[in-house]
Amino acid sequence: MQTLLLSLLLATAAADTEAQRVYVLGSSLNLRKEPSSEAEILEKLQIGTECRVSEKLEGQWLKVLCGEKEGYASASLLGPEKPSAEKLKAEAQNTKLSLKQRxxxxxxxxxxxxxDAELQKLLGNLFFERNLELAAGIKKPVMRRTFQYTCFKQTDSSCIQDAASIHLKDVKVRAETKKNLFVVAVGNAEKAIVYRGKYQIDKKTQRLTGEALERADLVSTPVLEKSLFFGRAVEGTDRGDLALGQFFLDGDSYVLLDALPREWGRLDPSPPEGFMMMQWNDCLKRPFLLRFSPxxxxxxxxxxxxxxxxxxxxxxxxxxxxKxxxxxxxxxxxxxxGTKRELFKLPxxxxxxxxxxxKAYSFKLNRYSEVHHRCIEGGP
Known part of the structure; x- marks a missing residue:
């Protein structure tokens, strides 16, 4: 009788243990020290990781044992069925589902x-489609960061990609456009930055004017990097190129510069009268400039x-x-x-x-009489 009771207890315990097996369903899941989204992260669990539920809590948290690590995880990203790559790929290809879900x-x-290279390419394309959808829905921009670039008879997306990659090193860059909207991703295996905004290109001058309206910072992974930058090479060959993040200005510094006119023409007094004269570049048919270029x-x-x-x-x-x-x-x-400090005395x-x-400069480029300087080397 005692032997039979013991056997029943063991069978029940085994069934309960089996029922408590769960798998990570999200692409990753944070295993935390306490049941709070602010708690310390003990480990990042990849999709498909098997865990055992050791305690069910009220709310959205479970206490789980994953390998040798025990902690708390969001119940919404755990399930009893091990995720299938084939099933998820079919969902990603299903155009009846939302872009976010795909x-x-x-x-x-x-x-x-x-x-799976096909999956990598699919993920990258869906990522940019989804972000272009988000760009179209921007109603109240959190930023308005303007930039300019000269295109060279290239596609719009290629021109914006060049504008975003100039003077950067050790990163990959990809841009996609739709109508007057753009999305740019810049990053590597550790970090990625995504910009969403709008643009226009003057077809006569090939001048691109863009405005970044939103920025998102992503924690990248090797999988995400391969997908976002599928077929792209690492940028940066010149020794003057910068690492991602170098010389990014804080908000106050940016606002001060953003309030200035972008172009200032060089002025010099003309002897013997001493009147200010605009120094004119005949090659470029404009003044010699001091330019603030964001x-x-x-x-x-x-x-x-x-x-x-x-x-x-x-x-x-x-x-x-x-100031x-x-x-x-x-x-x-x-x-x-080399570093130096200069005062720019405002009007x-x-x-x-x-x-x-x-040295004197004016933002009114056509106000002053001109001193012309002819082309020396045959033009620009």
Missing amino acids: EESALRASTLSPE DIHGRWLLIIETVGSDNAGTTYWVSASS QGNALDLTLEEYYG EGRGDIAYLGD
Whole structure:
């Protein structure tokens, strides 16, 4: 009798244990120290990981044992059936489902089958389709970051991709467009940044003007990196290229620069009268310029053209900017190394003349008489 009772107890325990087996359904799942989304992460569990439920809690949390690690996990991302890559791939290909659902299914399937190139490509395409859908739905932009670039008889997406990849190294870049909307992804196996926005291209001048309206930071994985940048090469060959994140300005510095006119023409007094004269570049049919040039990443270049030269100039990265009376205190990083600080004295009252050091500039490019400098080297 005792033997029979013991056998029944063991059988019941085995059945209960079997019933408590669960699998990670999301592409990844955080195993936490406490039942809270703010608690310490003990381990990141991949899709398909088998766990055992050790305690059911009220709300959306389960206490689980996954391998040798025990902690708390969201019940919504755990289920009794082991996920299938084939089933998830079919969901990702089902055009009757929402883009959001298809993208999530593709990510889960790709994580389960990381060597499936067809899945990688499908996930990348769905990711950009979904983000273009999000871009179309932007009603109240959280940012308005403008940038410009000159296209060279290329597709719109290729031009935006070039604009986002310039002066960057050790990352991959991909851009996709739809009508006047764009999505750009920049990143590597550890980190990815996604920009959503709108753009236009002047067909006559081939000048691209873009405006990033939203930014999303993603924790990348090898699977996501392969999918987002399918067939793309790593950017950056010049020693002046920057790592992702280098010289991104803080919000206050950005706002100060963003309030300035982008282009300032060089002025010099004309002896003996001493009147200010605009120094004119006959090659380019415009003044010699000082330019504040922002890019999609929130970095700013200060470009100072050399008066009398067809193409020469000096380029700096602006690494910091602060207000000092009626001037901006600029920290400038030379393109190939070296740091200096300069005051950019702003125009007084309703004036239009500013000073960088002892050099005068005006944002009213057609107000002053011109001193013409002919082409020296046959033009730009």
